[in-house]
Amino acid sequence: MSITFYYSPMSSAGRIRLSLSELDLPHEVVRVDLRAGDQKKPEFLALNPNGQVPALVIDGTPMFESVAIQIALGERYGVQKGLWPAPGSPEQLTALTWLVWGQVSLAAALFRYMANTSEYFQEELRDEKQAEQALTETRGLLRILDGHLAGRPYITGERCTLADLDLASVLGWGLPAAKIDFSEQKHLQGWLGRVMERPAVKAAMVET
Ligand SMILES: N[C@@H](CCC(=O)N[C@@H](CS)C(=O)NCC(=O)O)C(=O)O
The missing domain is CATH 3.40.30.10 (Glutaredoxin)
Known part of the structure; x- marks a missing residue:
C-alpha cells in the first residue's frame, strides 16, 4: 500500500x-x-x-x-480498524448518508453563512439576506442532526466511524467560528463532546 x-x-x-x-x-x-x-x-x-x-x-x-x-x-x-461499517450492512448505508449530507447540505449552509458574515471572507461579498437565509437553513439542519442523534451515541449507532469524525471536525471548528449557539441541541452537543475527546481529534485541532 x-x-x-x-x-x-x-x-x-x-x-x-x-x-x-x-x-x-x-x-x-x-x-x-x-x-x-x-x-x-x-x-x-x-x-x-x-x-x-x-x-x-x-x-x-x-x-x-x-x-x-x-x-x-x-x-x-x-472496516478492519472498526472505523467504517462492513460493506452491505445497514450501518454502511447510514454512514454514507450522513457523511455526504454533512458536506453537501450542512457544511454548504454553514460555509454560506460564514462567507456572508465572517472576517475570514471578503467583506465586499457579504450580503445580509443571504446570511439570514443560510443561518435559518443551518439551524434547521442542526436540528435534523440532533434528532438523528437522539438515542444513539454515534451516527451509525454504538460505534464512532469516519462519518462522525468528518462531521464533528466541520462542526467543532465551524460552529464556534461562526458563533452559532447550539445549546438547545442536547444530543448533538453530547455527541460532539464525545468525538472531540478522542486523542486524534484533539491533536488534529492543533493543525500544523
Ligand atoms: N469540494 C472540495 C473542496 C476543496 C476546497 O475548497 N479546497 C480549498 C481549501 S478548503 C482550496 O484548496 N482552495 C484553494 C484554491 O481554490 O485555490 C473538497 O471537499 O475536497
Missing part, C-alpha cells in the same frame, strides 16, 4: 488528515502552499484539475473531493 497526501493546514484537507491519523495509515505528506499558488501548478493540476486540496494518491491513482476520499479510506482500510 502506498498513500501520498496533499495537505494544507486550515483547509478541507484537515478532515482527511484526521482520518489518516485515526486509521493509523502510513503515508507521505506533501505540503501544498495555497498562498504561494502551489495548487495551480501543472504537477498538482495533474492530480486534481480543480487546483484544490485535499488530493490523495492511493497506489498510484489520484483522488480528489474530500468525501470521495473519506469513503475510499473507510471502505479500503476502515
Whole structure:
C-alpha cells in the first residue's frame, strides 16, 4: 500500500488528515502552499484539475473531493480498524448518508453563512439576506442532526466511524467560528463532546 497526501493546514484537507491519523495509515505528506499558488501548478493540476486540496494518491491513482476520499479510506482500510461499517450492512448505508449530507447540505449552509458574515471572507461579498437565509437553513439542519442523534451515541449507532469524525471536525471548528449557539441541541452537543475527546481529534485541532 502506498498513500501520498496533499495537505494544507486550515483547509478541507484537515478532515482527511484526521482520518489518516485515526486509521493509523502510513503515508507521505506533501505540503501544498495555497498562498504561494502551489495548487495551480501543472504537477498538482495533474492530480486534481480543480487546483484544490485535499488530493490523495492511493497506489498510484489520484483522488480528489474530500468525501470521495473519506469513503475510499473507510471502505479500503476502515472496516478492519472498526472505523467504517462492513460493506452491505445497514450501518454502511447510514454512514454514507450522513457523511455526504454533512458536506453537501450542512457544511454548504454553514460555509454560506460564514462567507456572508465572517472576517475570514471578503467583506465586499457579504450580503445580509443571504446570511439570514443560510443561518435559518443551518439551524434547521442542526436540528435534523440532533434528532438523528437522539438515542444513539454515534451516527451509525454504538460505534464512532469516519462519518462522525468528518462531521464533528466541520462542526467543532465551524460552529464556534461562526458563533452559532447550539445549546438547545442536547444530543448533538453530547455527541460532539464525545468525538472531540478522542486523542486524534484533539491533536488534529492543533493543525500544523
Ligand atoms: N469540494 C472540495 C473542496 C476543496 C476546497 O475548497 N479546497 C480549498 C481549501 S478548503 C482550496 O484548496 N482552495 C484553494 C484554491 O481554490 O485555490 C473538497 O471537499 O475536497
